Amino acid sequence: MADERTHMGTGLSRRQFLISGATLGFGSRLGALSAQQGQAAGDSRDLALINGRIHTMDANNRVVSQALIRNGRFAAVGNNIARGGNVRTVNLMGKTVIPGIIDAHNHIVLVGNRPGWHTPLEHVFTIPDAIAALKARTAEVRQGEFITTVGPVSAMQFAERRLPNLTELDAVDRPVYMQAAQGGTRTNSQGKAWLEARGVMVAADGAITGPALQLALQTLRKELLTAETRKRTALGALQYYAKLGVTTHRDCGAFHSDEPSGGVASENTYTMHNPFLALHREGKLPARLRIDFLHQDSPTANPPLPTLSQRLRNSFPFFGDDWIRTGGIGEFTGGGVEGLRAIARAGWRGEDHALNLAGVTNLIKNRETVNAEIPITNLHWIISHIPDFPLDLANRAHALGIGVLLGWGPLRNGTNVGPPYRMLMNHPIKKGYHSDGGDITVINPWLNFYTIITGRNLAGQPILGDQTLTRQETLWLATAANKWFIQEDDIGSIEVGNHADLVVLDKDCFTVPDEDLKRMRSLLTVVGGKVVHNEGIL
Numbered sequence: 001m002a003d004e005r006t007h008m009g010t011g012l013s014r015r016q017f018l019i020s021g022a023t024l025g026f027g028s029r030l031g032a033l034s035a036q037q038g039q040a041a042g043d044s045r046d047l048a049l050i051n052g053r054i055h056t057m058d059a060n061n062r063v064v065s066q067a068l069i070r071n072g073r074f075a076a077v078g079n080n081i082a083r084g085g086n087v088r089t090v091n092l093m094g095k096t097v098i099p100g101i102i103d104a105h106n107h108i109v110l111v112g113n114r115p116g117w118h119t120p121l122e123h124v125f126t127i128p129d130a131i132a133a134l135k136a137r138t139a140e141v142r143q144g145e146f147i148t149t150v151g152p153v154s155a156m157q158f159a160e161r162r163l164p165n166l167t168e169l170d171a172v173d174r175p176v177y178m179q180a181a182q183g184g185t186r187t188n189s190q191g192k193a194w195l196e197a198r199g200v201m202v203a204a205d206g207a208i209t210g211p212a213l214q215l216a217l218q219t220l221r222k223e224l225l226t227a228e229t230r231k232r233t234a235l236g237a238l239q240y241y242a243k244l245g246v247t248t249h250r251d252c253g254a255f256h257s258d259e260p261s262g263g264v265a266s267e268n269t270y271t272m273h274n275p276f277l278a279l280h281r282e283g284k285l286p287a288r289l290r291i292d293f294l295h296q297d298s299p300t301a302n303p304p305l306p307t308l309s310q311r312l313r314n315s316f317p318f319f320g321d322d323w324i325r326t327g328g329i330g331e332f333t334g335g336g337v338e339g340l341r342a343i344a345r346a347g348w349r350g351e352d353h354a355l356n357l358a359g360v361t362n363l364i365k366n367r368e369t370v371n372a373e374i375p376i377t378n379l380h381w382i383i384s385h386i387p388d389f390p391l392d393l394a395n396r397a398h399a400l401g402i403g404v405l406l407g408w409g410p411l412r413n414g415t416n417v418g419p420p421y422r423m424l425m426n427h428p429i430k431k432g433y434h435s436d437g438g439d440i441t442v443i444n445p446w447l448n449f450y451t452i453i454t455g456r457n458l459a460g461q462p463i464l465g466d467q468t469l470t471r472q473e474t475l476w477l478a479t480a481a482n483k484w485f486i487q488e489d490d491i492g493s494i495e496v497g498n499h500a501d502l503v504v505l506d507k508d509c510f511t512v513p514d515e516d517l518k519r520m521r522s523l524l525t526v527v528g529g530k531v532v533h534n535e536g537i538l
């Protein structure tokens, strides 16, 4: 069942796809999608990259110097490829190339729906640099409009180990609102005046805490969000992460709220994809989006599984195209064991996250119960985060065909707070990389890679003990290893026939000093042969 469904996404011809879409009443949308596939190639000439250090992440981890892109896919990969006539050739002069990074679980859709002129700050590491980035943003933002950073930013990333305060943010001549995954919430004088006029209490240093915090974010959402601003923010977020090398996001949902919410992880989960779908219709997506559906039915709900049962009856897993496609249920399945049974019966993928040993032990036990009744071993079920995951649980999860997603580290405190990367890397269990960023942590993959490789959090404290990985292993987790988690064989490695998703890096991530890993960025990002980010390479 799972294999058939996997092929539905990639195996149908466009004509079959349009027919099935029209039958289902989505004809116009799919028509627009197929138009975009035509645009995706951009310049219709072939693109040849030569003199690179191209880390293919194929089964032999080949490093080659040349790759040829034709019609959105790799047509040749090697050291002496035939290029033909109608080709644009780029001499990379020794630069490092990796496959496009796949973040196999994050909350990019939440980030794409943030209120105000959302300004990502995951690439700056001091307060003066953050202020400079916010000041630069004013060039695009009219007087009186909010510059915001909500979610994937943290106090720990700054050398000062705190967020900017009101006085510092006053250097930005716009209302500013910064709500961090870690370190609290701050505004400046213009923001304070706006919020206080709406009944939100703000401390003298710009801090917003307690119930005022909920009211602040809810008010910003109520007053500032429109379909147009959401689309602007969604595009900006995808572009920002494309500059950091992320070409595929698997979004793992939000807590559902019908109305604008004060919770950083809450959105209307039935409409929050609209800005991304709109960008898709317009042919503007700079990255691929994979959508999973988060459900939270109570195990004691009556009638049972009120939302999950409707989802499984009325939605399609792996439905869409190469740019946007649905997936499974997660990162919460909801409904306890009965919810797992329903997902297994429907033949869908299911995912839950684990925050501690007791939680993950329970997840495995429940899956063993269900698997004894309805086999799940071929459904690519996932458990993510797993900070504490001893060998016996890895063995049991592996026996169930479960894969685990690793990452989730740069903001953590403590010693040996996992996950046990080294043990899992040496174990046959399926594993991949995820940031889980967007509300409780950062998305920037290089911050996560820094932690996995050095064992240190962003404050430089050792948190992984002896469980670190090599750079090669880390990059593999975030590329080829993640094929299994999105159930697509033709991205994640630079191989003939695969989608041409790649990143030309500004430095060699395999040799830079550890501290420079945090500052890596892309000079050229290509998705399906389409150039989505270019700093003078082309």
Ligand SMILES: [Zn+2]
Pocket (backbone or CB within 6 Å): 105, 106, 107, 252, 331, 353, 436
């Ligand atoms: Zn998550």
